[in-house]
Amino acid sequence: MPEPLFDKVALVGIGLIGSSLARAVRHGGLATIIAISSRSEKTLARARELGLGDVYEQDAAEAVRDADLVIVSVPVGASGAVAKAIAAGLKPGAIVTDVGSTKASVIAQMQPHLPDSVHFIPGHPIAGTEDSGPDAGFADLFEGRWCILTPLPDTDVDALARLSAFWEGCGAMVDRMDPEHHDMVLAIVSHLPHIIAYNIVGTADDLEAVTKSEVIKYSASGFRDFTRLAASDPTMWRDVCLHNSDAILEMLARFSEDLSALQRAIRWGDGEKLFEMFTRTRAIRRSIIEAGQDIDVPDFGRHALAHPEKP
Numbered sequence: 234m235p236e237p238l239f240d241k242v243a244l245v246g247i248g249l250i251g252s253s254l255a256r257a258v259r260h261g262g263l264a265t266i267i268a269i270s271s272r273s274e275k276t277l278a279r280a281r282e283l284g285l286g287d288v289y290e291q292d293a294a295e296a297v298r299d300a301d302l303v304i305v306s307v308p309v310g311a312s313g314a315v316a317k318a319i320a321a322g323l324k325p326g327a328i329v330t331d332v333g334s335t336k337a338s339v340i341a342q343m344q345p346h347l348p349d350s351v352h353f354i355p356g357h358p359i360a361g362t363e364d365s366g367p368d369a370g371f372a373d374l375f376e377g378r379w380c381i382l383t384p385l386p387d388t389d390v391d392a393l394a395r396l397s398a399f400w401e402g403c404g405a406m407v408d409r410m411d412p413e414h415h416d417m418v419l420a421i422v423s424h425l426p427h428i429i430a431y432n433i434v435g436t437a438d439d440l441e442a443v444t445k446s447e448v449i450k451y452s453a454s455g456f457r458d459f460t461r462l463a464a465s466d467p468t469m470w471r472d473v474c475l476h477n478s479d480a481i482l483e484m485l486a487r488f489s490e491d492l493s494a495l496q497r498a499i500r501w502g503d504g505e506k507l508f509e510m511f512t513r514t515r516a517i518r519r520s521i522i523e524a525g526q527d528i529d530v531p532d533f534g535r536h537a538l539a540h541p542e543k544p
């Protein structure tokens with residue numbers, strides 16, 4: 234096992250992402266001590282039962298005391314309150330990062346509370362599932378996946394290199410982006426697909442109520458893929474929608490415009506247009522597979538593959 238990258242890592246929030254990090258840190262020997270903090274006593278007790286850390290503190294400021302790396306893994310709407318809560322306990326020179334799905338808002342919420350003596354480097358692993366809580370995590374969640382860091386203009390290069398090495402130690406590939414660009418890109422490739430999934434599943438459910446027929450029972454696998462995304466955590470996705478609203482609304486406007494064009498082609502029986510569009514998108518899917526980036530494909534055997542330690 235190589236030398237640990239950090240002496241003490243503090244994980245604030247121990248749900249799907251926090252607990253996956255705890256497992257990855259342990260598995261990769263990335264830290265000597267893992268400190269875990271959760272606002273909820275029940276979650277903290279569960280983390281202890283699962284043996285995810287070495288020390289457990291309900292008080293986040295206590296958990297981060299003496300930590301060299303602090304990772305905040307809470308719904309994005311709670312980032313400001315958590316930054317405020319940990320500020321007093323932070324060690325000068327510590328790296329403070331997060332995993333939130335939106336970046337500009339997290340920076341705006343956290344930065345004002347953090348002392349100048351720490352290195353604040355926001356981040357976002359592009360890896361997850363529809364599950365949440367400490368039981369849902371697994372050590373190889375980040376394996377072969379991107380982690381986007383959105384460093385601030387005056388970020389210390391050594392701190393950035395250490396955080397990049399940490400994510401690589403978790404199996405991830407690290408990229409850098411500016412926060413606004415991140416929020417725009419993620420709005421189309423992650424936030425919109427979830428919103429569309431929530432919407433289509435809701436529409437089908439309403440239809441079932443109206444027609445009093447079993448719409449969902451007969452759903453084909455395409456619809457089932459949507460139900461997986463639509464089963465994602467409501468608090469997390471409420472916060473994503475509220476904290477990346479500009480980019481999401483921009484992408485929804487483009488999406489609606491394109492959907493109207495599709496609707497028109499169907500109404501006018503414009504088969505050529507439909508064929509042309511479906512051919513274009515099929516090529517995109519095939520190019521992703523050829524590039525070896527199809528590891529995120531949801532299928533119903535996925536859990537058996539992705540959670541080998543689960544029953």
Ligand SMILES: NC(=O)C1=CN([C@@H]2O[C@H](COP(=O)(O)OP(=O)(O)OC[C@H]3O[C@@H](n4cnc5c(N)ncnc54)[C@H](O)[C@@H]3O)[C@@H](O)[C@H]2O)C=CC1
Nearest residue numbers: 246247248249250306307308309311333334361362365366
């Ligand atoms: N679920 C996913 O697939 C992914 C999630 N993310 C981001 O990671 C972060 C955490 O998400 P998950 O681990 O999936 O969520 P989760 O629901 O599994 O865990 C959230 C954790 O935050 C704590 N928490 C909730 N509200 C809090 C508050 N007001 N103050 C302090 N702690 C609070 C909970 O007790 C729990 O420990 C979110 O910001 C999310 O956007 C990033 C990549 C993937």
Ligand SMILES: O=C(O)C(=O)Cc1ccc(O)cc1
Nearest residue numbers: 334358359360361362363423
């Ligand atoms: O479960 C899925 O398909 C996901 O897309 C997981 C996910 C959710 C949120 C993120 O910010 C990143 C990844």
